[in-house]
Amino acid sequence: MIVPFSVSDFLDRAVAAYPERIGVYDEPNQPAPSLGDLSYGELGARAKSMAAKHDALGIEAGDRVAFVSHNSARLLTAFFGVSGYGRVLVPVNFRLSAEEIAYIVEHSGARVLYVDPELEGALSEVKCEFKFVLGQDEDLCLPGVEPRPWRHDENATATINYTSGTTARPKGVQLTHRNLWTNAVTFALHAGVTDRDVYLHTLPQFHVNGWGMPFAMTGLGVPHVILRKVDGAEILRRVEKHGVTVMCAAPAVVNAVLEAARTWDGPIPGRDRVRIIVAGAPPPTKTVVRVGEELGWEFMQIYGMTEASPLLTVNRLRQEWDDLPAEDRAAKLVRAGAPALGTAVRIDSSGEVLARSNVVLDGYWEQPEESAKTLAGEWLHTGDGGTIDDEGYLTISDRKKDVIITGGENVSSIEVEDVIFSHPDVAEVAVIGVPDEKWGETIKALVVRVPRSTLTEAELVAYCKSKVAGYKAPTSVEFRDALARTATGKLQKFKLREQYWAGRDRQVN
Incomplete structure (x- = not known):
């Protein structure tokens, strides 16, 4: 029996297994009215009402729906209310200029555009067939109406994520339901996620779909704690208030937390409980040592890219390293890591890192020549230079692309x-x-x-x-x-x- 993968699988399980559990603690301080604390049952209902709204607008399977939003429960809902019903979610970086966002909306052919209230004025000239402001929920949802079912197709595009690459204009990375499903399950396995975890959204949800954590955490019934804007002290407060156990972050976020910890009054929240998963670029070894010594948090390093959904390699503290001095452990942890389950990584004759996996993109939206170049020889050409050591761990040594x-x-x-x-x-x-x-x-x-x-x-x-x-x-x-x-x-x-x-x-x- 072959049952096609779909991102809706994750929310379907949460609704079935954890309907009464709080699934989302929405950001309390935002320009749109906060949705407060939502159970997984309520999150499932909101996803259905979002899909019903798109039915009413005449938005068909395969049509694109763009969101320009900070982290929010509404954007989290869209991963399931849009992609889970066969439409294509286009999560847009809210930091981009109006001109850049207009290009993405036009290039993707989005029929619907949702805009964060904070950006309503700045994006007033960005045109779309249907345009709404988040928080005006009568425009976002159609409650009480059963949406049209979608026959799952795991090879259908689930999201288009625009990334800055080697061209002046961003490219739209087409990620399929199969890509996202595989990435989420593999990531959750490597990170050791269980239903006893609590996840803090320190990572932008638009950034490679929050690296897949909206799916992985939902499928395992993990409560989501929404953080709208990164602030080191606020991260520590949320960790303390909600019992956070896991978060994903760029190195700059790690630095912000370490800085806030210097003046924190009392024991650091999450000691011996929190694991922080870092990507973007490895921080210095001294930062890794400080995470362990000053915060008492576990440091994990991953390497990937939007074109790989994004997980390619994982580096987590191994039993064999337990007795090493802190500096030596840190030196091992700043490597990109070993290939994730189901991923093959090699270095070609020019020193470029190549990868093969079920998480690799289907192609770039309406850019067949760029797609062919990136997927030449049925390998993902990362554009990064690197080496693989005797332990089988990848280290990124140079960026071959600009x-x-x-x-x-x-x-x-x-x-x-x-x-x-x-x-x-x-x-x-x-x-x-x-x-x-x-x-x-x-x-x-x-x-x-x-x-x-x-x-x-x-x-x-x-x-x-x-x-x-x-x-x-x-x-x-x-x-x-x-x-x-x-x-x-x-x-x-x-x-x-x-x-x-x-x-x-x-x-x-």
Whole structure:
């Protein structure tokens, strides 16, 4: 018997096994009315009413529904109320500019757009066939109406997640129900999730579908604690209040919690109970040591990418390492990890990391040439350089594609270069990532001005922020007389980065 996988399987189980259990503690401090504490039975009913609303609008299976939202119970509902009924969820990064969001809505062909109330004014010019503001629930749900059933197709696209890659415009990663189902179950297995856990949403839900945790945690009856905006002290308060046991985070979030712990009054909440799963870029070994010693939390490292739903490798403390000094354990934990169950990883002759797995994307939305390039030879070409050691653990050593990961967000250096080059006083530009203690990497622009220009660093940074999301703007600008090029006129960014990464083992942070 073959029963097609569907993301609805996760909520169906929660409703069947844990209908009275609190499934979601919604963010209490948000511009939309908080939904408060929802049982899994109530979450299931809300997902049905969302699907019924789309039925009434004439939204068919395969149609796209976009959400631009901070973490919220409403967005959590959409993973099931949209994708679970055959539509395609497009969760959009709320940090993007209005122009960038408009591009994604248009490129995806979304028929419905839901916008966070905080962004209503900024996105007033973004057009869509049906456009609603979250919190006006008469526009979000149609309660008491049974939605049309959807015949499950595990190879159907469940979500389109836009990611900044090597092109100036983001690419829409098509993830199927099979992709998301496999990722969620595999991730939950490696993380040791049970129905005794409590999950805190420190990770943006739009970011690779919250790495799959909305599905994994729901299927196991785990309560979700929604956190709208990251704040180190607030994370500690939520851990204490709700008995949180697991969270996912970028290295910058880890740093924020460690900083807040310095002035925390009393024992650190979650000691010997919380495990924090980190991705984006490995933090320094000293940070891993501090997580164990100062917080008393377990540190886990993973590596992946949007194109892999995202889990490719996992690194969790092993029994064999228990007796090692803290620094030696940390040195092992900052590696990307061993392949996740069902995943094969290898390094090709050029040093690029390749992967095969059921979590690998179906393709890029309406970009067949990019899809063919990324999936050439039936392997996912990650664009990252790396090595595999004698223990079978992957270490990422360089970023072969022009992507900078700052605070857990992917930024296309080409996109930033395009923006900077549009300034009339810029003759040449190269954008690179440089190491940063807080964000892992930050964006540096190397700029050649036109003759007699008096353009300043502050002016150029402000110009960039007026064009793209603030996190994509350079944090520093270095003006140069010329940028060294090859005989064929190409910039060699690995050489431009060398002076900033000198003395480090890797060209990523």
